Amino acid sequence: MKRIVTILAVSLAAASFSGPVLADEHGEVSKVISKQEQQKMVNVAHRGASGHAPENTMGAFQKGFEMKADYIEIDVQMTKDGELVVIHDTTVDRTTNGTGKVGSLTFEEIRQLDAGSWFSESYAGEKVPTFEEVIDAFRGKVGILIELKAPELYPGMEKKIADALMERNMHLSNNGKVILQSFNHESMKKSKELLPNLPHGVLVGAGWKNVTEEQLAQFAAYADYFNPTMSIVTDELVSDVHEAEMKIYPYTSRTQEQALRLFDLNVDGIITDYTEHVYYHPVKNN
Ligand code: G3P
Ligand code: CA
Numbered sequence: 001m002k003r004i005v006t007i008l009a010v011s012l013a014a015a016s017f018s019g020p021v022l023a024d025e026h027g028e029v030s031k032v033i034s035k036q037e038q039q040k041m042v043n044v045a046h047r048g049a050s051g052h053a054p055e056n057t058m059g060a061f062q063k064g065f066e067m068k069a070d071y072i073e074i075d076v077q078m079t080k081d082g083e084l085v086v087i088h089d090t091t092v093d094r095t096t097n098g099t100g101k102v103g104s105l106t107f108e109e110i111r112q113l114d115a116g117s118w119f120s121e122s123y124a125g126e127k128v129p130t131f132e133e134v135i136d137a138f139r140g141k142v143g144i145l146i147e148l149k150a151p152e153l154y155p156g157m158e159k160k161i162a163d164a165l166m167e168r169n170m171h172l173s174n175n176g177k178v179i180l181q182s183f184n185h186e187s188m189k190k191s192k193e194l195l196p197n198l199p200h201g202v203l204v205g206a207g208w209k210n211v212t213e214e215q216l217a218q219f220a221a222y223a224d225y226f227n228p229t230m231s232i233v234t235d236e237l238v239s240d241v242h243e244a245e246m247k248i249y250p251y252t253s254r255t256q257e258q259a260l261r262l263f264d265l266n267v268d269g270i271i272t273d274y275t276e277h278v279y280y281h282p283v284k285n286n
Helices: 002-015 037-041 058-066 107-111 133-136 155-165 185-194 213-220 235-243 256-264
Strands: 019-024 031-032 042-045 071-078 084-086 141-147 178-182 202-203 225-228 269-272
Touching: 031 213, 037 213, 042 058, 058 071, 071 133, 084 133, 084 155, 133 141, 133 155, 133 178, 141 155, 141 185, 155 185, 178 185, 178 225, 185 202, 213 235
Parallel strands: 042 071, 042 269, 071 141, 141 178, 178 202, 202 225
Antiparallel strands: 019 031, 071 084
């Protein structure tokens, strides 16, 4: 009963409001969001639309593009023979039918693996994509948030990524919507030197809950984004990050409630497995 009353109350508020409302896929209103708020919120499809397709595959990136995400987020690592590949874990065990460390396998070996069946049989045969395949397929269509995953394991990775972007003239400005980020902040400093015109971000975990203004100023010397785990995001953190002239895209929202909380906190973007949680769904009239 309480739930119905809440929905009715919000529905009445929505009815008297001329802008869009944020509702779930069934059209149930969950919060009134102004059109301006909804449009300015950057929607990042985490590892592609990974709630709907196997993470970090071309299928997941295509789905993120089709769902109108602003960015697809990709995790980049390097094979034993130096190929840049897109995969999250430092082993292939969880997301393919193979075993072993990414850095101990050759590209040929990784390419044989099935990266889709673990998620659903309908994705059987998906491959681990190369970094170059992803940027060639999606640049100009959707923004690309490139995470350098565990770069400490892959010496020279920053230069390889920079070279691939430079070969395609993607390093000149950010009109192609490319951002680089990593939990490894030294790697970001290195990358910023190689790609000074592209925005960079520092990823941080819960240990940075009490980040100081001074630390934020140090990050801002080379980073444009401070992207924390969503559990540490507060009004104060958001305003401190903005004060330091950086943007904040927390990770990783997996429920509508989490996305709504981040809307309330006034973050700049939401990294989510479910792109649809960040977009307006028309409310049914019946
Ligand atoms: O984009 C941020 C997020 O991807 C960081 O965490 O573990 O999913 O790579 P993870
Ligand atoms: Ca990532």
